[in-house]
Amino acid sequence: MEKAKISAIQLFILMVLYELGSALLVPLAIGAKQDAWFAILLGMLGSFVLFLVYHKLYTYYPNLLPTEYMQKILGRVMGTVLACVYVLYFMYDASRVLRDFGEMLLAFAYPGTPLFIANALLILVIIYTVRKGIEVIARSGELLFIFMYVLAISGFILIVTSGLIDIKNLQPTLEKGLLNPLKVAFSETLYFPFTEAIVFTMILPYLNDSKRAKVTMLCATGLSGINLAITMLINVSVLGVNLTERSVFPLLTTVESIQVADFLERLDVFFMVSMIIGIFIKITVLFYAATIGTANLFKVSSPSRLSYPLGIIILFLSITIASNVQEHLHEGLHVVKTILHIPLFIVVPFILLLLAVVKNRNKQESKNI
Structure with a gap:
């Protein structure tokens, strides 16, 4: 581990920015139609249970990275294999978010620019940040957090003053009862974006006050969930369900609609800067977790030396991950959930916690004897 503390x-700030990240880009939970905001809140509440599982594992091994305590729980061979799976997942997820950034940048401002160039520019900045360590990442988050919320509040005020919001687009509420929002919550929003924050189990050992970990994780998830719910409320109330569903980037479409007194318009830059901040933090955290996890597994004394080769892998993976933006979004919102999210976010942590409880109980009993 790096000798650093946050x-x-x-x-809290890193988790909020991470969970907002690329989730602000897509029509999140739109399968619940005008109840998308409610499905997001249900997914947030469900994620609290899983965060308590992650936190309980952390309390058993507060000074160890998950790549280390997996080996203690499962044994050296199985633990190393599982740790490698998580490190590969962090790299894969980082490449997906990098692809989100590239597609957004090309759609928004640079349609003639090769995707490789757009992605390469961001990954170079991220490599530099990761090399500086977790303390620099955390301080960067503090600065960007303030800037992002100033933009968000300004954008919200402009949308309201533009008279774009139509409450009728949000009606009827719960038209088909609770079943549809529940289905969307536990098939989509529970995993993306909330329990994707399992990556912070790699950051928790750097926390300078371990007793505040649980409250911090739950509060950060609560704030990001409320923000995402408000964002979808605004998207649907401005665009309507059908246009929100068809739009690749509905928040961009909403911001493009702002027009105040025939003077303030074309405020796409609000959207662009906010997205860059969220995506930058999300990729950086995933990349950092993959770097320190790899260094821990392969006993590399200086994790920063791994940043360039891992960054190049993430860059090329982001290009080859899908042939177009529709395939990329379909894979991220539907396919990945079954193959990766359910096993890695739910099944494996519960099994690890069960084994950790048994091992620690046996250890305690042997001490008493």
Whole structure:
């Protein structure tokens, strides 16, 4: 592990920015139609249970990275294999978010620019940040957090003053009862974006006050969930369900609609800067987790030396991951859930916790004897 510490407020900020990240880009939970906001809140509440599982594992091994305590729980061979799976997942997820950034940049401002160039520019900045360590990442998050929320509040005020919001687009509420939002919550929003924050189990050992970890994680998830729900409320109330569903980037379409007194318009830059901030933090956290996890598994004394080769792998993976943006979004919102999210976010942590409880109980009993 890097010899560094971060505060609870820095962890909180990183988690909020991470969970907002690329989730602001897509029509999140739109399968629930005008109840998308409710499906997001249900997914947030469901994620609290899983965060308590992750936190309980952390309390058993507060000074160890998950790549280390997996070996203690499962044995050296199985633990190493499982740890490698998680490291590969972090790299895969980073490449997916990098692809989100590239597609957004090309659609928004640079349609003639090769995707490789757009992605390469961001990954170079991220490599530099990761090499500086977790403390620099955390301090960067503090600065960007303030900037992002200033933009978000300004954008919200402009949307309201533009008179774009039509409450009728949000009606009827719960037209088909609770079943549809529940189905969307536990098939989509529970995994993306909330329990994707399992990556922060790699960051928790750096926390300078371990007692504040649980409250910090739950509060950060609560704030990001409320923000995402408000964002979808605005998207649907401005665009309507059908246009939100058809739009690749509905928040961009909403922001493009802003027009105040025939003077303030074309405020796409609000959307663009906010997205870059969220995506930058999300990729950086995933990349950092993959770097320190790889260094821990292969006993590399200086994790920063791994940043360039791993960054190049993430860059090329982001290009080859899908042939077009529709395939990329379909894979991220539907396919990956069954293959990766359910096993890695739910099944494996519960099994690890069960084994950790048994091992620690046996250890305690042997001490008493």
